[in-house]
Amino acid sequence: MIKYVYKIFIIGADNNTDNGRTEGVQPVVGAVILIAIVVLLAATVLFMANNFETEQRAPQVATEERFYSTFNTTTGDPTPYVSFRHQGGETIYRENVRARLTVGGQTYEDLPLKGPSSGPVTANENLTYDLSNTSMCANSADSFTVRLVHDPSQKLLATRQVKIRDQINVEVSNNSVSADVPYRATVSIVGMAASAKTGSSKIGPDTLNARVVVNRQSGSKDLTPWPDGDKRDAIEGPFEDNINRPIRSPPLRYTTSELPPNSSVSLEMRSGKPNRWDYSGDPDDTRTGNIYGSPVKSAGQSEDRFWVNSSNPSEGNLILLQDGESVPTYGLAASHQRSLPDILGSKLGPDGTLNLDNNDVAVLYELTNPGAQPENAPDPNEGGNPDYNDAVAIIEIEPVPGAATSEPGVLYC
Numbered sequence: 547m548i549k550y551v552y553k554i555f556i557i558g559a560d561n562n563t564d565n566g567r568t569e570g571v572q573p574v575v576g577a578v579i580l581i582a583i584v585v586l587l588a589a590t591v592l593f594m595a596n597n598f599e600t601e602q603r604a605p606q607v608a609t610e611e612r613f614y615s616t617f618n619t620t621t622g623d624p625t626p627y628v629s630f631r632h633q634g635g636e637t638i639y640r641e642n643v644r645a646r647l648t649v650g651g652q653t654y655e656d657l658p659l660k661g662p663s664s665g666p667v668t669a670n671e672n673l674t675y676d677l678s679n680t681s682m683c684a685n686s687a688d689s690f691t692v693r694l695v696h697d698p699s700q701k702l703l704a705t706r707q708v709k710i711r712d713q714i715n716v717e718v719s720n721n722s723v724s725a726d727v728p729y730r731a732t733v734s735i736v737g738m739a740a741s742a743k744t745g746s747s748k749i750g751p752d753t754l755n756a757r758v759v760v761n762r763q764s765g766s767k768d769l770t771p772w773p774d775g776d777k778r779d780a781i782e783g784p785f786e787d788n789i790n791r792p793i794r795s796p797p798l799r800y801t802t803s804e805l806p807p808n809s810s811v812s813l814e815m816r817s818g819k820p821n822r823w824d825y826s827g828d829p830d831d832t833r834t835g836n837i838y839g840s841p842v843k844s845a846g847q848s849e850d851r852f853w854v855n856s857s858n859p860s861e862g863n864l865i866l867l868q869d870g871e872s873v874p875t876y877g878l879a880a881s882h883q884r885s886l887p888d889i890l891g892s893k894l895g896p897d898g899t900l901n902l903d904n905n906d907v908a909v910l911y912e913l914t915n916p917g918a919q920p921e922n923a924p925d926p927n928e929g930g931n932p933d934y935n936d937a938v939a940i941i942e943i944e945p946v947p948g949a950a951t952s953e954p955g956v957l958y959c
Contacts, residue, residue, distance in 0.1 A: 604701035607635035609694070611706035613957070615728070615949040617804040624728060624804065624949035626682070626957065627660065628692040629674040630704050638667040642697050645675040647682075649690035654680045657692070682710065683947050683959035690957070709956045714945045716905050718866045720859040722761065722810035723907045723941045727958040728949040730804055731811040732942040733758050734797040735772075737889030738790050740817045740913050740936035742880070749882055750823035750839045753847070754790035754815060754913070754937060755781050758800055759856060761810045766857070768814075771800040784818040784851075785843040797940075807952030812856035813939050817913035821845035852916045862919040865910040865934055869902040877924035879914065879931045886910065889938045905943040910934040 610631040615624045628645065632638060641664040645657040660674040667673055673694065682690050687710055694704040715726045723731070740752035758769040758777075771777040772789045777800065781787045789798060802811065823839030854863040867873065873886055873894055887894050893908065895901045900908055912918040912932035924930045951958045 602696075602698035604696040604699040604703065605636035605638055607638055607703060608633040609704040611692075611704060613706060613708045613950055613955050617728070617946075617949075619803065622730075622804055623678075624946055626677040626948060626950065627674050628677060628706050628708070629672050630694050630706070631672050632667050632669050634669050638673065638703070640664050640667060640673065643673065643703065644695055644697055645673075646693045646695060647677060647680050647690060648693070649680065649682050650685035650687035652681070652685075678948075682957060706955075709953075710959050711951070711956060712959050714905065714943070714958065716868075716907070716943050718868060718907055720810075721856040721861055721864060721866060722759075722812040723866070723943065724808055724810040725905070725943050725945065726807050726952045728804055728807055728946040728951075730802055730944045730946065731760075732799060732801040732944065733811065733813055734799045734940045734942070735789065735813075736797045736891075736893075736938050736940055737884060738796065738937045739884040739889065740790060741883065742819060743882060748823075748825060748839060750820065750841070751790045752817045752819050752851075752913070752936075753784040753788040753841050754817050755784060755787050756789055756798075756813060756815045756937075757781065758802070759812045759814055760802060760805065761812075761857075762806060763809070769800070769802070772798050784816070784847060785820075785841060788841065790817075791840065804946055804949075807950075811941060813909060813941065814853055814856050815911050815913060815937055816851055816853045817936060818847040818851040819849045821848045851913070854911060854913065862917065863912045863915075863932070865920055867900055867908045867910070869904055869906065870899050872899050873908075874910075874920065874923065874934065875926045876933045876935070877926050877928040877930065878935065879929060879933045881929070883933070883935060886935050886938065889935060893940070902940070903942065905945070907941045907943075909939045909941065911937040911939075913937060 610633050612629045612631070613626070615626040617624050640659065640662060647654040647657060657675040657677060658679070660676055675692065689707055689709050692706045693702055696703050717724050735756060738754060740754055741749050742752065743749055756772055758771065760767050760769065769777040770779055770781055770787070773787060820841035822842045822845035824842045825839035855861050856864060873890065875898070878885060893901055902908065912934045913936035915931045918932035920934070923932050923934065945958060947959050949958060950956065
């Protein structure tokens with residue numbers, strides 16, 4: 547407290563000066579000075595009291611800050627949020643606070659508040675702000691900051707800084723593909739060579755079924771988009787959902803919805819050999835000069851085939867390869883089959899290595915011999931199985947910008 551001390555000096559006049567003409571003036575001057583001092587003191591006290599009355603004090607509160615994102619299942623767009631959790635202390639009133647985001651020298655005021663716009667926030671309750679209308683990814687900033695401000699006092703209550711990065715990590719592990727940022731996966735079957743000769747010139751394709759397997763933290767889900775496009779229906783049987791039809795050429799593509807970081811995607815396949823083929827409906831296949839037939843549903847299968855279980859880490863009936871890796875040069879099980887270089891086409895470089903985008907993975911399948919292992923495949927001068935050309939797929943990882951990564955407090959742009 548500042549103490550103001552006022553000293554009053556009243557100088558008494560000599561009653562005998564100037565023949566006594568000042569004797570009545572000096573008491574009047576003293577009274578005026580006293581009145582002025584009293585008025586000054588009253589104004590000072592009134593000003594200080596009014597100032598103390600109108601000043602607002604910021605609530606004393608402990609918070610925990612979190613950055614996360616969700617996806618709109620209709621539009622596929624991510625919505626990033628920053629949440630301030632009340633950890634203890636005084637009550638916060640929603641109408642008295644606002645959030646301010648700063649990124650790359652630009653500031654966004656009054657971020658939308660999720661939930662009620664007014665009312666108290668007490669222990670274990672959240673103040674959550676929508677960041678989707680800000681341009682966090684529009685510049686080369688390596689971080690952004692969200693500040694929670696108490697409006698009446700203009701005092702800072704909490705701060706959250708979020709790192710921004712533009713790199714992703716795609717991992718191939720346990721026969722699956724995953725990324726450490728939110729992403730969509732496009733699975734394409736680019737070629738199939740699962741077939742058998744039935745005579746000197748006629749070739750019959752094996753029946754092939756496929757399903758995309760998505761593993762999230764919440765659990766695993768099988769998706770069956772081929773051949774009818776309905777990803778939700780079950781595979782009815784080897785003939786009803788057969789995708790190995792020469793008149794319906796690959797590639798067959800399916801793109802997943804947005805997947806959280808560290809979710810994995812794989813492709814499981816199954817083949818079967820029909821007892822008989824019908825050659826009446828299909829045209830000549832100019833790739834080989836042989837006539838391809840279609841499996842006859844009523845004929846049944848001559849062999850009970852297996853699913854290539856990509857969820858089994860020790861499954862050896864598929865090989866996953868990334869950009870720059872060498873494609874194995876195996877011998878073919880039959881001379882009429884397409885080779886891996888033929889199926890991969892431009893995705894195989896002249897030096898025998900894959901020419902893929904950094905985020906893509908090629909998958910090679912052996913669908914004839916269960917329990918196959920790559921080291922048991924024949925060399926290029928020999929024939930037989932496993933040859934890993936029965937089907938070839940590409941899994942493309944497309945990161946989704948503007949969403950939180952698996953690294954806590956980090957945004958991918």
